[in-house]
Amino acid sequence: MNVSGLLARRSTLAAFAQTHKRLLLHTSSRVPAPTQISRQSPRTRDEPKSRNVLKQVREASGNAQRFKKLLFSRLGLDHKLVAAATELLGLRQASYMQAQLVQALTDAQNHVVVRQETGSGKSIAVLLSVLSMAIRDYEQVGSFETLMCNTVIVVPNPVLAMQLEEWARVLIERAYPDLPAVRLVQGFDIERIEEQRARVVEHGPPVIAIGQPRELVELFGDPSVPLSVRVPKLMRGLVRDVQRVESNDEWVQKMMRATSKGAKKKGLDNSKQSDYYVGLRRLVIEEVDTLLDLPNRRRPHGIESRRRKPRYGRVLVDAILEVCGVTPVLARSLLVREKLNPAYVKALPVETDAEMLEMSGSDELMTSRDHQRLAAVFRRAVEKAINRNSSVQKADHQTLGQQHRSKRKAFVDTDAIVERSAKMRALDDPLCSTVTGESLQLVVMSATLNKPEREWMKLHGWMPGHEVRLDARMAVPGNITHHCLVIEDQSRVRNLRLKSEAQKKNVESEWREEEQPQAELFQMAEAAANIIRELQPTRAIVFSPHVDKLVYVLGTHGINATSIKNSRQKMAQAPVYVANEALARGVDVADALVVILGAPQTPDQYAQMAGRSGRFGRAGTVVTVVPMGGESFAESKMRSIYSLLKITPIKLSIVDE
Numbered sequence: 130m131n132v133s134g135l136l137a138r139r140s141t142l143a144a145f146a147q148t149h150k151r152l153l154l155h156t157s158s159r160v161p162a163p164t165q166i167s168r169q170s171p172r173t174r175d176e177p178k179s180r181n182v183l184k185q186v187r188e189a190s191g192n193a194q195r196f197k198k199l200l201f202s203r204l205g206l207d208h209k210l211v212a213a214a215t216e217l218l219g220l221r222q223a224s225y226m227q228a229q230l231v232q233a234l235t236d237a238q239n240h241v242v243v244r245q246e247t248g249s250g251k252s253i254a255v256l257l258s259v260l261s262m263a264i265r266d267y268e269q270v271g272s273f274e275t276l277m278c279n280t281v282i283v284v285p286n287p288v289l290a291m292q293l294e295e296w297a298r299v300l301i302e303r304a305y306p307d308l309p310a311v312r313l314v315q316g317f318d319i320e321r322i323e324e325q326r327a328r329v330v331e332h333g334p335p336v337i338a339i340g341q342p343r344e345l346v347e348l349f350g351d352p353s354v355p356l357s358v359r360v361p362k363l364m365r366g367l368v369r370d371v372q373r374v375e376s377n378d379e380w381v382q383k384m385m386r387a388t389s390k391g392a393k394k395k396g397l398d399n400s401k402q403s404d405y406y407v408g409l410r411r412l413v414i415e416e417v418d419t420l421l422d423l424p425n426r427r428r429p430h431g432i433e434s435r436r437r438k439p440r441y442g443r444v445l446v447d448a449i450l451e452v453c454g455v456t457p458v459l460a461r462s463l464l465v466r467e468k469l470n471p472a473y474v475k476a477l478p479v480e481t482d483a484e485m486l487e488m489s490g491s492d493e494l495m496t497s498r499d500h501q502r503l504a505a506v507f508r509r510a511v512e513k514a515i516n517r518n519s520s521v522q523k524a525d526h527q528t529l530g531q532q533h534r535s536k537r538k539a540f541v542d543t544d545a546i547v548e549r550s551a552k553m554r555a556l557d558d559p560l561c562s563t564v565t566g567e568s569l570q571l572v573v574m575s576a577t578l579n580k581p582e583r584e585w586m587k588l589h590g591w592m593p594g595h596e597v598r599l600d601a602r603m604a605v606p607g608n609i610t611h612h613c614l615v616i617e618d619q620s621r622v623r624n625l626r627l628k629s630e631a632q633k634k635n636v637e638s639e640w641r642e643e644e645q646p647q648a649e650l651f652q653m654a655e656a657a658a659n660i661i662r663e664l665q666p667t668r669a670i671v672f673s674p675h676v677d678k679l680v681y682v683l684g685t686h687g688i689n690a691t692s693i694k695n696s697r698q699k700m701a702q703a704p705v706y707v708a709n710e711a712l713a714r715g716v717d718v719a720d721a722l723v724v725i726l727g728a729p730q731t732p733d734q735y736a737q738m739a740g741r742s743g744r745f746g747r748a749g750t751v752v753t754v755v756p757m758g759g760e761s762f763a764e765s766k767m768r769s770i771y772s773l774l775k776i777t778p779i780k781l782s783i784v785d786e
């Protein structure tokens with residue numbers, strides 16, 4: 130069929146229904162991959178508790194290996210919030226994965242690594258959990274005055290930040306109309322950062338802060354925005370000694386009062402009061418592979434330039450981990466338990482190693498002085514290791530310790546935490562060396578979180594201690610139908626050919642040097658316009674690296690499109706959004722047809738773009754349009770992407786060949 134010919138074939142709604150039915154018949158019958166839960170290493174303390182909860186979840190679900198449904202309200206989430214989510218967001222029962230995720234978050238015994246299909250409900254489960262906990266904290270403390278930021282959600286783009294903020298806002302407004310939603314949750318946006326920061330300085334930080342790394346670095350880098358950390362053990366000591374605190378410091382006093390009040394309300398004894406101290410306890414990283422954006426291993430230049438100029442995401446996470454005192458815990462896990470880098474161990478004198486082993490074995494009994502000693506030992510060990518070992522290891526240590534000194538310095542030095550930790554020192558208990566890894570839970574999620582990212586996080590100490598893994602084998606859900614159209618020349622469009630067919634016709638060799646990328650974009654845009662007209666979806670997302678240009682070109686073909694950046698304001702007017710992969714990562718647009726223009730660079734990029742359709746088990750359709758020639762031999766690239774993702778593309782029936 131001819132590109133312009135498609136234009137002429139305007140189908141009616143009924144025709145679309147028929148086409149769609151046909152497409153659905155071809156939908157591959159892959160069942161969702163079973164969720165695997167695994168622990169890095171067996172836990173000793175508190176193990177029975179979390180195990181029991183998971184056992185209950187399993188029993189309730191009947192079969193741990195399948196996505197059986199559970200009630201969110203039975204998972205300990207706030208009932209009113211769950212009711213609002215059912216009413217406003219159409220949330221039904223939780224999937225087994227969501228039940229596991231909610232339990233892992235509310236128990237907070239481990240870090241959590243989630244690699245689940247796109248649209249499987251990761252973000253909404255996390256949001257409901259952290260909102261429920263924020264409401265609980267508020268009820269315990271009784272005022273926003275002393276409630277600090279307890280969850281930071283790092284997102285890859287402003288659209289996802291807005292979406293999560295909006296979900297949270299509508300839920301709070303429906304469930305708790307008297308609470309100021311903006312104090313509970315706020316999305317930070319670089320365009321409004323000054324105004325938002327002023328609000329935070331005046332009223333205090335929101336309990337849940339959502340934003341891109343840069344916005345969050347800007348926000349928490351401000352000395353007047355407090356980011357306190359939850360320090361169970363330290364606080365336990367402090368609360369016991371609360372009468373002895375001879376500090377006129379208002380902040381410490383406030384915290385003490387809030388802590389005691391919360392505990393008294395619950396009728397708890399002093400030793401448990403620390404559980405009601407409220408501060409940063411959870412760092413959630415959405416689309417962690419985007420945040421890390423690991424450079425290609427085979428390109429040393431890229432690695433070097435990343436070292437010189439680290440991404441904001443890393444600056445943020447490293448700074449938070451440092452502030453939360455995870456670094457000394459990292460020392461233990463690296464040196465004693467994981468032994469990931471033997472260089473550390475080798476660098477230590479024998480007696481130091483024994484000393485550390487002894488200390489780490491008696492964790493519960495450790496005093497703040499022990500922690501200080503441990504931290505000092507760790508520093509000496511790292512210094513020694515840096516001096517002794519090869520340049521690669523040296524680079525690694527530098528990455529750990531000094532890499533983005535200037536940025537991080539600005540972050541940490543100006544941060545109110547430093548000031549606060551100095552105040553803590555007045556109590557002879559430096560903040561950073563007394564916190565355990567459990568005081569900050571790290572939750573990393575992505576459908577395309579692969580082994581290199583996991584290894585990187587381990588090696589760089591982002592996950593000291595234990596982790597719960599929620600692993601699915603596939604990144605793309607089985608309920609999506611995939612099609613690929615190839616533009617042969619200006620007047621012909623055909624379906625992707627199998628490799629054998631292509632060899633027969635020898636089309637791969639048709640390299641069209643003279644073809645300009647610009648002209649290709651115009652052709653693909655025309656094909657996209659025709660596909661949208663033909664399939665008449667409720668919504669569509671068209672992907673291309675050239676967002677603004679494509680909005681214009683689609684307009685010339687009579688398609689009223691808008692950039693996904695404006696999706697929240699213009700939802701009603703423009704059912705067609707244009708996006709690139711980065712802008713739409715993690716974004717949820719209901720029932721969208723996905724059209725991808727040009728072959729994606731990697732299978733992960735394809736999986737993420739395709740995953741904007743077929744959300745939470747609904748049927749979805751993805752049509753990729755590629756030019757036949759071009760630099761990358763787009764057709765064969767698409768074939769290899771499909772084969773790597775184990776996808777069988779289906780011929781689009783509206784195209785003859």
Ligand SMILES: Nc1ncnc2c1ncn2[C@@H]1O[C@H](COP(=O)(O)OP(=O)(O)OP(=O)(O)O)[C@@H](O)[C@H]1O
Binds near residue numbers: 247250575719
């Ligand atoms: N239990 C549920 N019942 C009904 N709908 C649900 C349920 N859980 C999630 N959804 C819906 O599924 C859609 C996708 O959810 P969400 O954005 O949380 O998925 P995700 O796994 O984070 O996706 P991605 O990997 O693309 O970021 C949302 O529209 C959400 O409302």
